[in-house]
Amino acid sequence: MTVYQATASAPVNIACIKYWGKRDTKLILPTNSSLSVTLDQDHLRSTTTSRADPSFKHDRLWLNGKEEEIKEGGRLSTCIAELRRLRREVEKKEGTPKISEYPVHIASYNNFPTAAGLASSASGFAALVASLAALYELPATPSELSLIARQGSGSACRSLFGGFVAWEMGSKADGSDSFAVEVAPCSHWPNLHALICVVSDDKKGTSSTSGMQRTVETSTLLQHRIKVVVPERMRAISEAIKARDFPTFARLTMADSNSFHAVALDTEPPIFYMNDVSRAIIALIVEYNRASVATGGSIKAAYTFDAGPNAVIYAPEEYIKEIVQIIISYFPQAQPFNDVFGLFGGEQPKGAVPS
Numbered sequence: 001m002t003v004y005q006a007t008a009s010a011p012v013n014i015a016c017i018k019y020w021g022k023r024d025t026k027l028i029l030p031t032n033s034s035l036s037v038t039l040d041q042d043h044l045r046s047t048t049t050s051r052a053d054p055s056f057k058h059d060r061l062w063l064n065g066k067e068e069e070i071k072e073g074g075r076l077s078t079c080i081a082e083l084r085r086l087r088r089e090v091e092k093k094e095g096t097p098k099i100s101e102y103p104v105h106i107a108s109y110n111n112f113p114t115a116a117g118l119a120s121s122a123s124g125f126a127a128l129v130a131s132l133a134a135l136y137e138l139p140a141t142p143s144e145l146s147l148i149a150r151q152g153s154g155s156a157c158r159s160l161f162g163g164f165v166a167w168e169m170g171s172k173a174d175g176s177d178s179f180a181v182e183v184a185p186c187s188h189w190p191n192l193h194a195l196i197c198v199v200s201d202d203k204k205g206t207s208s209t210s211g212m213q214r215t216v217e218t219s220t221l222l223q224h225r226i227k228v229v230v231p232e233r234m235r236a237i238s239e240a241i242k243a244r245d246f247p248t249f250a251r252l253t254m255a256d257s258n259s260f261h262a263v264a265l266d267t268e269p270p271i272f273y274m275n276d277v278s279r280a281i282i283a284l285i286v287e288y289n290r291a292s293v294a295t296g297g298s299i300k301a302a303y304t305f306d307a308g309p310n311a312v313i314y315a316p317e318e319y320i321k322e323i324v325q326i327i328i329s330y331f332p333q334a335q336p337f338n339d340v341f342g343l344f345g346g347e348q349p350k351g352a353v354p355s
C-alpha cells in the first residue's frame with residue numbers, strides 16, 4: 001500500500017519594511033509592499049507533516065499536538081482547497097493517483113512560542129503550504145506557492161524563500177500579482193546576523209489581523225505611509241541589500257519599525273505593541289550607534305519590532321557578542337538571551353523545504 005505523506009519546514013521571517021494593512025481582507029492583499037529577512041537557523045521554524053488517506057473521514061489539523069478546527073471558508077480551508085485544486089490539474093493531465101479526493105491530516109509543530117509576536121503564522125502557513133505541495137507533488141515555484149501561503153497569513157508568503165524577500169503588493173483585484181520574490185539569497189550577505197530578544201512570550205494583546213484592520217479604518221497617517229514612505233523605502237532597502245550597505249539597511253529598518261509603531265499609535269483606539277523594555281532596547285541601540293558614529297565609526301546595529309514587545313536586532317557578526325554583552329549588562333536577568341540566534345550561519349539558503 002502506498003503511503004501519501006510529506007513533511008516540510010519553514011522558518012520565521014522578520015520584516016524590515018513592514019506589511020500593515022489589507023486592501024482585500026479575504027484574499028489578503030496588502031496596502032503596501034514589504035520586505036523581510038528569513039531566519040536560516042533551526043531555532044524558529046514550523047515543521048508540518050501532511051498525509052492523505054482514503055480511510056480519513058475529513059480534513060483535520062493539529063498545532064503543537066492540539067487539534068484546531070478547520071473552519072469552512074477560513075484561511076486554513078482556503079489554503080487546503082487551493083492546493084487540492086492544483087493537484088486536480090496535475091491529476092487530469094498526467095493520470096497520477098487521485099489523492100486529491102482523500103481527506104488530509106496535517107500536524108504542525110513550532111519550536112518557539114506561538115503568537116508571541118514571533119511571526120508563528122508566517123512559518124506555520126508557509127510550512128503547511130510547502131508540505132501539501134510536496135504531498136501533492138505540485139510543479140509550483142516558491143513564488144506560485146506564495147500566492148497560496150499569502151491567503152493563510154500575509155507574512156507567510158515571504159517564508160517560502162530564504163534570504164531577503166520582497167512581497168510585491170501587486171495591483172490586480174484577483175491577487176494574482178501579489179506574491180513573494182527573492183531579492184537576494186542569504187549567501188549574499190553571510191555576516192548579517194539577527195539577535196532575537198524575547199521580552200515576553202505571552203500571547204499578544206491585539207492580533208496583527210484585527211490591529212491592521214483597525215489601522216486601515218481609522219489612521220490618517222497610514223495613507224502617507226503607504227503612498228509616500230514605503231514605495232521609496234522598498235527601492236532604497238533593496239539597493240542597500242544588494243550593495244551590502246549595512247548603515248543604510250539599518251537606518252531604513254529602524255525608520256520603518258518606528259513608522260509602523262507610529263501608525264499603530266495613530267489607530268483608534270491606539271495600539272501599543274512595545275513596552276518599557278522594548279523602548280529601553282531602542283535607547284540602548286541608539287546610544288550604541290551614536291557612540292560609534294561619534295568616534296568615527298558607523299552604525300553597527302538596527303532594531304525592529306513586530307506586533308509585540310520582542311526586539312530583533314540586526315548587526316554584522318563582528319558586533320553581535322558586544323551587543324549581547326551590553327544587553328545582558330542592562331537586563332541582568334536576561335535568561336532569554338541564552339537564546340542568541342545567529343542568522344545566516346553559513347548554511348545553504350533555505351526557505352520552506354521539504355524534509
Ligand code: DP6
Nearest residue numbers: 015018019153154155208209306307
Ligand atoms: C507586524 O501576516 O500576521 O509582522 O495577514 O492578518 O495574518 P495577517 O497578518 P500577519 O501580519 C504581520 C505584521 C507584521 C509585519 C510584517 O511581518 O510584515
